Amino acid sequence: MPSLIPTLLPLRALHALLGCFVLAWAGSAAAQVSPQMAADLSAITQRWLDDALAQNAQALPLRMEVSVGTLDPRLTLAPCARVQPYLPAGSKLWGRTRLGLKCVEGAVAWNVFLPVTVRAFGPAWVLNGNVASGAVLTQADASQAEVDWAADAAPVVANESWVGQIAARPLVAGQALRQPMLKTPDLFRAGAQVRVVAQGPGFAVTSAGQALSAGGAGQIVRVRMDNGRIVSGIVNENGAIDVAL
Incomplete structure (x- = not known):
């Protein structure tokens, strides 16, 4: 199937583009960037993205594509010897997100965010x-x-x-x-009499109770037992309530 959005960048292109962005920001105060510094920044950014995306997509049959936004053009950043990429707290490399880049070795500390959209x-x-x-x-x-x-x-x-x-x-x-x-379809209604199966190591006890809500397979429901005690369990495919002891 062709790409749904023709402007998407493959991951390797993203790595190269991010390396260019980092270099541009690091030299935005007219400082000269050495070839070694350029290589180090590109390697750090690429390695971080490779590792992070590999963890997110592990064991999933997905084709990953990434599009990159732009920074505020009014930003001016001081030269930096080492830039550290990171994922902001509460964010993940999934859908619309952002990648943080901070200067950890420089005369002036700075921290910026790059908008990123990850498609899977x-x-x-x-x-x-x-x-x-x-x-x-x-x-x-x-x-x-x-x-x-x-x-x-x-x-x-x-x-x-x-x-x-x-x-x-x-x-x-x-x-x-x-x-x-x-x-899931309801297997019983609220108030219905249901079978409760309490299971422990090497044994199972079956008793009856009254469902306090409707329930379908895989749902968690509460049941009032004949002695008045209320227990919670998972509805199985047969409509019984499995309770672990």
Whole structure:
């Protein structure tokens, strides 16, 4: 599939571009940058990005692409012997983010942020048509396509577990299926009598209780036991509540 955004840069091009940006900033006060300093800055920036992106994309079948923003043109930065790239607290190399660059060896300490957009293309399921809220999804409702997993913070549904699930809200044709869009069908209603299976090392005890809410497979629900005690457990595919002891 061709790139959805033709202006995206491959990672190696990003590394080279970041190296140029760092050199330009380091010499913005008319200081001469030596070839060795240029090589060191480029190597540090490339190594940091290689390591960080490898950790984020580890074990995922994704094609990573990155586009780079620009700094405020009004910035003036003093010469710097060593620039350290870093990811700001609360940020990650996913979707729209920013990369920090700070001078750690220079007459004047400075810290700037470079806007970066990381796109991670991989297989997902895309809706063929609109789906009403509460409708049960069937195999005909979506087809596989390559999408940008990082376009939204919510995880994509990459396997076929969506078949038989319920639309949690109105869904629109062309949307990639993501986990918050779906919910599992209820296996029982609030107030229903349910089977509770308490499991411990080498034993299991089955008893009855009253569900305090509706529940579907994989959901956590609370149950009032016959003695009045309230326990929490996970609904299994058979509608019983598994409680770990």
